[in-house]
Amino acid sequence: MANIRILLPDQLGDHFIDDAPGQIKILLPAKDLWRRKMHRAKAQWWLSAILHRKEELGKRCEIIECESVAEFANSFKEKASVIAPTSFHNRKAFMGKDNFEKLPSRGFVTSEKDFANWISQRAGKKLRLEDFYRHARVMHSVLVDPEDQPVGGAWNFDHDNRLSPPKNVTKLNLKPAHYPVEDEIDELARKKLKEFEKQGYVFVGKDEMREFAATVSETKKVFKNFIETRLNQFGPMEDASLTNDWHMSHSLLSAPMNIGLIDPMFLIKSVEKELKNGAPIASVEGFIRQIMGWRDYIWHLYWYFGEDYVKDNNYLKANNKLPDWLANLDTKNVKANCLKTVVSDLEQRAWVHHIQRLMMLGNWCMQQGINPQELVDFFDRLFIDGHPWVMAANVIGMSQYADGGKMSTKPYTSGGSYINKMSNFCGGCVYKPDIRVGEQACPFTAGYWKFLNTHKDKFAKNPRMSQGVNGLKRLKDLDQLLKEKSNTI
Secondary structure (H helix, E strand, C coil), rough: CCCCEEEECCCCCCCHCCCCEEEEEHHHHHHHHHCCCEEEEHHHHHHHHHHHHHHHHHEEEEEECCHHHHHHHHHHCEEEEEECCCCCHHHHCCCEEEEEEEECCCCCCHHHHHHHHHHCCCCCCCHHHHHHHHHHHHHHHEEEECCEEEHHHCCCCCCCCCCCCCCCCCCCCCCCCCCCCHHHHHHHHHHHHHHHHHCCCCCCCCCCCCCCCHHHHHHHHHHHHHHHHHHHHHHHHHCCCCCEEEECCCCCCHHHHCCCCCCCCHHHHHHHHHHHHHCCHHHHHHHHHHHHHHHHHHHHHHHHCCCCCHHHHHHHHHEECCCCHHHHHCCCCCHHHHHHHHHHHHHHHHCCHHHHHHHHHHHHHHHHECHHHHHHHHHHHHHHHCCCHHHHHHHHHHHHCCCCCCCCCCCCCCHHHHHHHEEECCCCCCCEECCCCCCCEHHHHHHHHHHHHCHHHHCCCCCHHHHHHHHHHHHHCHHHHHHCCCCCC
């Protein structure tokens, strides 16, 4: 193996160099990273992670600043090894370059080869997360007994999870979470960010104190705290939201995991062991499902669907532009309390949890007919855990139903009643979740019926949507509803 290991900016953990005793070169491709108006907090955190890694590895490591991965690959002539990059764009950069030894991807549970084998054995069956997840559990001997049956008697415990938040509180009663303490390297990252701004790169959002782990050791401390303070409540509260609790029972591990700071299998095995310490099976299984199931599945679908998947899919013919207030994270005129809260949180720290992404931001954008390609770009740039592989199927397939059902059986849309059930956002809102017309009409409730009316021909025969479509016939105020503009602003 070559004596030099090339690391891309999302390959920063120990499992990317455990077989590389020689020189380490971490790429910092400014144009690749910053050309699309990234969130400032994400950029500062990511720069901090790269600079911290250089400091940890000492003299054997250097940071290579370049415009792009392709520019580096074209100009670098020494022999070196490189682990398969996480995007089509960056994999292309190393194609045909014989001086680079290409190694299989890391940072995921199921290999690309094993996923391809699983797909080949399905004989035309529809893709289903549940099938892949069960297959992965057995393959990796996670939460299964010696007969490969699920521990606890079931493959998932959704019926025990995803509860509404407790009433009359604005924050879960949990012990304090662990947040990293900034150091001089964080300030150096901010200075470098200003240098990039002088070069013409533009950022959006705020950059206050860093709240996400940027080193291997920080990530392990955050994980340890999660097990001690939040794992038990993770399952029941994973879909809930409260106004003064920005991450509820969530682990805050997606961002460091997606730049390679911790091996997902380490997280899975560690959480599995907590069953012996009394952790509820519903929470243990729910956490493992998110990583071994959903995260891995999204990763593999990125490659399976192909490079043109994002570009070529707009099943609902959604072509409206992202509004300026959302593109710029400007909530001063937003009256809908759920959107104001979620977008304000996104502006502050480049993160909100998955239901706020799917059933608030994504739901609203789908109802408003926002172009899905523009939305993929938005989520990729502005979320701290966003990368091309993360957002392709999550947005095109799951959130916006833009692929027409390749990965989801129905669009994930709802009226305000779901938000009211799963949060306390509606209590102080000027709009009412049970009203669909007039000055107090909830934009989600009105938007839901408008969306169904617009696409009724597409969904009339969908068994999971036909009931809603048929409900249009019972709306005596449908004509008024269709004439009215959304109440969001």
